[in-house]
Amino acid sequence: MTDLETFRSETRAWLEENCPASMRTPMRGDDDACWGGRKFKFASDDQKTWLDRMASRGWTVPTWPTEYGGGGLSKDEAKILAAEMRRIKARSPLTSFGIWMLGPALLKFGTHEQKLEHLPKIARGEIRWCQGYSEPNAGSDLASLATKAEDQGDHWIVNGQKVWTSYADQADWIFCLVRTDNTGTKHHGISFVLFDMESEGVSTKPIKLISGNSPFCETFFDDVKVLKSNLVGEENKGWTIAKYLLTHERTGISDMGMPTPLNMLAKDKLGTNEDGKLPESMLRHQIAEHEIDAASFVFTLERAKDEAKAGGDMGAFSSMLKYYGTELNKQRHELIVKTNGSDGLEWEGQYSNEGDIARSWLRTKANSIEGGTSEVQLNIISKRILDLPA
Amino acid sequence: MALILNEEQQLLKESADGFFAEKAPISQLRELRDSRSETGFSEALWNEMAEMGFAGLLVDEDNGGTDFGVMGAGIVAEAMGRTLSASPYLASGVISASVIKAAASDAQKANLLPAIASGEKIIALAIDENAHHRPESTALKATADGDGYVLSGMKTFVCDGHVADAYLVLARTSGAPGDTSGLSVFLVEKGAGGLIVDRTVMTDSRNWAKLTFEGVRVGADALVGPLDGAFDAIEPALDRARIIVAAELLGIAQECLDRTVEYLRERKQFGTVIGSFQGLQHRASHLFSEIEVTRSAVLKAMQAADTGGDVRWFASLAKAKACKTAELATNEAIQMHGGIGMTDEFDIGFFIKRARILQTFLGDFNYHADRFAACSSY
Ligand SMILES: Cc1cc2nc3c(=O)[nH]c(=O)nc-3n(C[C@H](O)[C@H](O)[C@H](O)COP(=O)(O)OP(=O)(O)OC[C@H]3O[C@@H](n4cnc5c(N)ncnc54)[C@H](O)[C@@H]3O)c2cc1C
Numbered sequence: 137m138t139d140l141e142t143f144r145s146e147t148r149a150w151l152e153e154n155c156p157a158s159m160r161t162p163m164r165g166d167d168d169a170c171w172g173g174r175k176f177k178f179a180s181d182d183q184k185t186w187l188d189r190m191a192s193r194g195w196t197v198p199t200w201p202t203e204y205g206g207g208g209l210s211k212d213e214a215k216i217l218a219a220e221m222r223r224i225k226a227r228s229p230l231t232s233f234g235i236w237m238l239g240p241a242l243l244k245f246g247t248h249e250q251k252l253e254h255l256p257k258i259a260r261g262e263i264r265w266c267q268g269y270s271e272p273n274a275g276s277d278l279a280s281l282a283t284k285a286e287d288q289g290d291h292w293i294v295n296g297q298k299v300w301t302s303y304a305d306q307a308d309w310i311f312c313l314v315r316t317d318n319t320g321t322k323h324h325g326i327s328f329v330l331f332d333m334e335s336e337g338v339s340t341k342p343i344k345l346i347s348g349n350s351p352f353c354e355t356f357f358d359d360v361k362v363l364k365s366n367l368v369g370e371e372n373k374g375w376t377i378a379k380y381l382l383t384h385e386r387t388g389i390s391d392m393g394m395p396t397p398l399n400m401l402a403k404d405k406l407g408t409n410e411d412g413k414l415p416e417s418m419l420r421h422q423i424a425e426h427e428i429d430a431a432s433f434v435f436t437l438e439r440a441k442d443e444a445k446a447g448g449d450m451g452a453f454s455s456m457l458k459y460y461g462t463e464l465n466k467q468r469h470e471l472i473v474k475t476n477g478s479d480g481l482e483w484e485g486q487y488s489n490e491g492d493i494a495r496s497w498l499r500t501k502a503n504s505i506e507g508g509t510s511e512v513q514l515n516i517i518s519k520r521i522l523d524l525p526a
Numbered sequence: 527m528a529l530i531l532n533e534e535q536q537l538l539k540e541s542a543d544g545f546f547a548e549k550a551p552i553s554q555l556r557e558l559r560d561s562r563s564e565t566g567f568s569e570a571l572w573n574e575m576a577e578m579g580f581a582g583l584l585v586d587e588d589n590g591g592t593d594f595g596v597m598g599a600g601i602v603a604e605a606m607g608r609t610l611s612a613s614p615y616l617a618s619g620v621i622s623a624s625v626i627k628a629a630a631s632d633a634q635k636a637n638l639l640p641a642i643a644s645g646e647k648i649i650a651l652a653i654d655e656n657a658h659h660r661p662e663s664t665a666l667k668a669t670a671d672g673d674g675y676v677l678s679g680m681k682t683f684v685c686d687g688h689v690a691d692a693y694l695v696l697a698r699t700s701g702a703p704g705d706t707s708g709l710s711v712f713l714v715e716k717g718a719g720g721l722i723v724d725r726t727v728m729t730d731s732r733n734w735a736k737l738t739f740e741g742v743r744v745g746a747d748a749l750v751g752p753l754d755g756a757f758d759a760i761e762p763a764l765d766r767a768r769i770i771v772a773a774e775l776l777g778i779a780q781e782c783l784d785r786t787v788e789y790l791r792e793r794k795q796f797g798t799v800i801g802s803f804q805g806l807q808h809r810a811s812h813l814f815s816e817i818e819v820t821r822s823a824v825l826k827a828m829q830a831a832d833t834g835g836d837v838r839w840f841a842s843l844a845k846a847k848a849c850k851t852a853e854l855a856t857n858e859a860i861q862m863h864g865g866i867g868m869t870d871e872f873d874i875g876f877f878i879k880r881a882r883i884l885q886t887f888l889g890d891f892n893y894h895a896d897r898f899a900a901c902s903s904y
Binding site for chain 2: 456
């Protein structure tokens, strides 16, 4: 047996033994996800057990170095672990902005001390992070951000406002873009800093979404003290880090995992004709067309990972993945609503699991806005890949 | 298996790209068309392709091939899509080689495959009988007669039909049109008594033909593969061909994008290059995205075909996706070139003409989307 085959059989056995049965059922939405953090209430003992067991092996972040709480796995091993988890339909033990956004940026730009301080807590789900990028006047034009950090020697005093800060009210720490210099171009003078959301002067105000949930907030900073040791990378040069983090955020948003094929949902709802086909032929056609795109896209994510593994630079390709993946997911939910007809538009009540289909559908509308809009992704492809003039 | 080209495949790609760009650029197809070439392809080119090993990519080494598999054959087809190089590659090296490999006896293989790989013999598959691809609707009759068969009926849309030295003919030996059982393949030589070959000039200026069989007599040894069992026997071969056609469509789409983007960078209107207009940038970027996603589907299908197992789902996925993307790419290319895109003197129009033929050939988007759904039982 090769090393990888051994790894596969050991992993399979370990997962078989350690993944609780209830953690092998599909998640019914964001509420079933394990976010971790100081304020998090576990939905069940199994959820906590599963997180702790995976974290003890570093498998919440399989490819991070072991000294920072990771599993130290090679990309090949990580691929096997992911496949084995998929095989038993294991839930992700931990969903976290720390893992898919901040972690990669710290690994690349952080100091050894910063990595030691923050990464293991992310890996174990002890500290939950939020992202302080957008401001009322800096959305797509993110680099025009104005939250001000005044130099006070060993620390800054931060004043300003962020908006659309996902889960700011539940997060423990924030990675935040602040302006430390406004004398140059807008891309210059941005710094990437980290601070505790319990710092004096931080307050949040939830905003309700069209889906009825309020997963994001306005976030206010009123004379917040931020130590200079919490600067990542160089002062005034945070834009590079911000962009690098965005490529990870975008790739993450684009990856919807392997959702249940629409044809299976449609068969459950509508049954089939004698010939085994879905009874509504136009819907069947739309579903087939969608599933062709979806399968092709899943293979594109696979190819992107393999190319990255072979040393290719993802760079602006993540914008393509983000654009395509999110538009696809929006279309998928449109088709789920169509498949369910009027049942899919119920907003409350037990039959619809409190309007789950409709609320999920509306939530997907944000996919092509959060992390940079579809239009912005197309701008990036034009400029960075197709080399078209601005 | 990683979803990227390995070193050997990368080298093949580079040599194919270079070869067709140099030896058979679009100007060659234009020249063949304008001179109303008898053969519709350059024999010198075809000989060189054979020397390069391109005619035998799907043929095993024992039979004189280079055995690069569907992956290799797709890589070369993609290169040909970029230059629209005309040759009997698809008919003989891809489709017939696959059918023979999948269905023929060892003796037939030893007889036919080396001749295909060396380019000596061009073999064409005669399958469709009406305007829509549907192998099971085959009506052309092969009736047992003495120790052989007599073939009567007609075939259309036969790729490289008028230059072929022999034909693999899908015929009905029992049952009725619509049945998947009762079909058989026969090898019919050019010049057989009662065989009438009419070249049909199609939009792509390539080689297509209608064949009429007026009581064409063949021997018992002309049967290729199981009697009455051809549908199942050749389906995997057709799927390999579909995947390779998808690769050619991918090459067409990519070339259309590349040429269009170059034009966007050069052409000026309103005092600036048109590539600075966001309306065009977004269309080009969307097309880029569709092509990348299509590339993954085609690559995955090529790998699946070489790995073995049931490839119906993969083939229909790749062909359907490539049809859709090539349609988008060829339409967008003309639109974004403006008036010049409509002129015959300009090359971009050649791509749409070839693309629609390949989209239709061996099943169009609707055929494959339907089959894709059927493969997943819905
Ligand atoms: C659910 C959700 C969660 C979010 N979470 C976070 C978070 O945790 N942290 C955070 O910092 N931010 C977060 N955001 C904010 C998100 O990043 C911004 O909403 C996004 O970048 C767009 O900015 P905007 O809302 O100001 O829209 P605008 O920039 O005002 O855009 C309005 C419209 O104009 C278009 N547009 C703008 N500029 C251009 C251009 N140059 N070319 C073409 N079209 C253009 C846009 O595409 C859009 O269609 C979240 C947003 C949502 C919806």
